[in-house]
Amino acid sequence: MSVNRITVQNLTHTYGTRCALDNVSFTVPRGEIFCLLGPNGSGKTTLFNILSTLMPPTSGNVNILGHDLGINARAIRKLLGIVFQHPGLDVKLTVTENLRHHGHLYGLKGKSLKLRIFELLERFGISDRSHDLVEKLSGGLQRRVEIAKAMLHSPQVLLLDEPSSGLDVGVRRQLSEYMISLAETENIIILLTTHLMDEAELCNRVGILDIGKMVALGTPDELKAQIGGDVVLIETTNGEVLRNAIADRFEVLPILTENYLHVECERGHEFVRDVVAAFPDEIQTVRFGKPTLEDVFIKLTGNPFV
């Protein structure tokens, strides 16, 4: 197994009789930002917990930079920097105390630890808050401390579970920019889970999970290329009837999710014009645009992304 990639082979995980992960395989090379995209319950947190060594899988193999997860979890732990979805800081400790505690757990100490903490506080723009209790920090700042903490021991793989949940747009953009520069300059692997399309768009490759299965894998552009042309979204209160009527009249196959019809077509602008003219009363709103990853998900699974 290569020391330069994460390899996941035929990973399956069940809770009792419920199958959370079903035969998932993928590889992530160094320097790549890889994203697991999926709605709640798709199995991405299960996959995340397995990769972060919190629980062993029911079956399948995981190899991280040449170490087998089932055999040598200790060696893997040194290589991983992890940001969990739940806040991982002790709010009763100061920023520096949290980082020092973390450093000690990874065997860093003394002057080199002090320097490393200083360096990261600078890089994340939190030096002026270093002696404040974490509970006094805003959510965005706390998240920055979390990532600084995960980076403290210079990990080779950075795992982030829903890193931008609860962050406002500005902080999210900063975070994305930071991850991109990190993957480039340090040549590490960044693997994150998300349910946000715009976050997934920024990654090098995206694996789409649905009910434990990897239904698609590729660059955002490759995935979106699976949809020919444009996507038209029609809001209606009479979905079933309108779907059949549209399918009869135009040469398209609309997918119905709740009150929306998703239509994939070559020349979207013409279709919009014709469909509104044909069913002026049944249609409430029409939206038209280039395909997004959400459209890819809906096309592949037939389910809304929630």
Next chain:
Amino acid sequence: MINVLLPITTIWRREIIRFFRQRSRLFSAIAQPLVFWILIGSGLNASFQPFGTSEKQGYIEYFYPGIVVLVLLFTAIFATISVVNERREGFLQGVLVAPAPRWGIVLGQALGGTTLALLQGVLLLFIAPLTGIRFGLTSLLFTLGVMTLLAFGLTNLGLLIAWRMDSTQGFHAVMNLILIPIWLLSGAFFPSTGAPDWLTWVMKLNPLTYGVAAFRRSLYFDTETTIGNMPTWTLSILVISLFCFLTYLGATLTASAETNKKHA
């Protein structure tokens, strides 16, 4: 190979820093037993002469070592209850994915709880002279030693329970149904002498009985006070040492098992 001492001491230190930043914990662990002692001790002092103790020693004096043990128990429990919450939050997850061995993590937590329990126990030693207990240097050293063992064992007992709980409510139930009865039947509250046969047996099988006995013996080490029918020094120290070892082993095994479960 990472130096294991570093993770152990940093986890230990964190417990202590947290404690001093939450002053109410200091108060709650010490106030409740003190109130018990003053109310129950004063109330029973007039009417209750513990079986097998000397005339001079009233109930309030008999009850004093029991109250110190209760403070150790409470502090140990409060220190370990945070494990339940931290496991659900990200903090403990972050510790568990670090390359530190499980036994080191548990040892750090146990030493943290032990230190806190000991600090509060020592505070209570200052009121010992008020009860009529006079102890010298040897006695004090033995007392501190026994208190350390007791605090370590009780913290590990707390950890053993906390590592398998998913809610603090569950922990409270265990505390009321198991921990408080263990304390009540340890000779802390009343001596086993004169109790019904079945109760005497329960008390004989209770490991904390030996803890309380060792603690009483150490307090009265320098004086010739009669302290009733209690397990011997050697037996007491043996049992609580074994108790410490087994609870620590149990806590470590529980922590490892809980974090390697396939259905976490």
